[in-house]
Amino acid sequence: MGSDDYRFMAEAINEAKKSLKEGGIPIGAVLVEEGKVVGRGHNRLLQNNSTILHGEMDCIENAGRLKGENYQKSTLYTTLSPCTMCSGAIILYNIHRVVIGENTTLIGPEELLMENGVEVKVMGIDECREILEKYIEENPQTWESELERVGYHTD
Amino acid sequence: MGSDDYRFMAEAINEAKKSLKEGGIPIGAVLVEEGKVVGRGHNRLLQNNSTILHGEMDCIENAGRLKGENYQKSTLYTTLSPCTMCSGAIILYNIHRVVIGENTTLIGPEELLMENGVEVKVMGIDECREILEKYIEENPQTWESELERVGYHTD
Numbered sequence: 001m002g003s004d005d006y007r008f009m010a011e012a013i014n015e016a017k018k019s020l021k022e023g024g025i026p027i028g029a030v031l032v033e034e035g036k037v038v039g040r041g042h043n044r045l046l047q048n049n050s051t052i053l054h055g056e057m058d059c060i061e062n063a064g065r066l067k068g069e070n071y072q073k074s075t076l077y078t079t080l081s082p083c084t085m086c087s088g089a090i091i092l093y094n095i096h097r098v099v100i101g102e103n104t105t106l107i108g109p110e111e112l113l114m115e116n117g118v119e120v121k122v123m124g125i126d127e128c129r130e131i132l133e134k135y136i137e138e139n140p141q142t143w144e145s146e147l148e149r150v151g152y153h154t155d
Numbered sequence: 156m157g158s159d160d161y162r163f164m165a166e167a168i169n170e171a172k173k174s175l176k177e178g179g180i181p182i183g184a185v186l187v188e189e190g191k192v193v194g195r196g197h198n199r200l201l202q203n204n205s206t207i208l209h210g211e212m213d214c215i216e217n218a219g220r221l222k223g224e225n226y227q228k229s230t231l232y233t234t235l236s237p238c239t240m241c242s243g244a245i246i247l248y249n250i251h252r253v254v255i256g257e258n259t260t261l262i263g264p265e266e267l268l269m270e271n272g273v274e275v276k277v278m279g280i281d282e283c284r285e286i287l288e289k290y291i292e293e294n295p296q297t298w299e300s301e302l303e304r305v306g307y308h309t310d
Binding site: 060 | 200204205206207212215216218219220221222223226227238239240241242243244246247248249303304305306
């Protein structure tokens with residue numbers, strides 16, 4: 001189980017890197033059902049001029065219209081702690097487990113996930129943090145405007 | 156203010172009717188900032204083979220990448236009580252007020268919205284209920300499979 005988590009988190013990191021190559025914010029996710037990747041996605045806010053395509057949302061969308069029983073057996077791997085919107089989607093579809101690469105750059109409502117019966121595991125993977133921190137360092141204004149959009153104030 | 160709510164809810168109902176004409180589920184939404192519609196959307200689950208394009212999500216996406224201060228001054232009008240995913244998006248963007256056409260066909264986590272400082276008003280509009288109930292009567296299997304997908308059991 002532990003080694004599977006590293007393997008699938010590596011796939012989520014690959015998605016983050018795809019976003020970076022497209023000029024986007026490097027956050028990625030994969031949805032895994034019984035040891036098989038059934039959806040992949042990455043943050044597309046910049047690429048698609050979107051407000052809803054966070055990595056997790058893009059991943060859930062790309063997985064297609066699964067049955068309830070499939071979502072309920074699935075684990076979502078994401079390089080960054082899911083925000084309120086993505087957590088809401090996870091709860092809506094009863095995805096039973098969420099594995100988070102890191103939650104120090106930003107942290108979402110992990111307790112809301114847990115209160116709703118979602119198993120949450122934070123791996124604390126340096127690579128997830130480093131790829132995003134490097135992006136923020138190199139694109140401070142883009143990042144700042146993303147934070148402003150959701151009401152974060154860093155000053 | 157009261158008459159404005161009826162006027163903008165009528166616009167959300169128009170969006171629900173657009174969905175119906177496209178063969179979709181009749182749920183609609185508009186985002187209004189200081190008396191002006193800045194986004195429109197409707198449920199596109201069937202039309203776009205989507206899992207994330209509920210009416211509210213489509214509306215928020217179509218509004219484009221607004222500034223935080225714009226969302227914070229906005230009201231979202233939706234014909235049906237927002238689900239957990241849509242409520243999460245509303246909370247993420249700090250949309251300060253949500254006006255709901257009806258919450259008897261389905262009810263979302265309205266208390267979560269309120270706990271997060273969102274003003275919630277339920278209008279109880281028969282037309283919102285009737286258009287969706289008629290759709291459900293005429294498309295019971297489609298509706299049932301949508302409910303199954305999110306883990307609702309009606310039996």
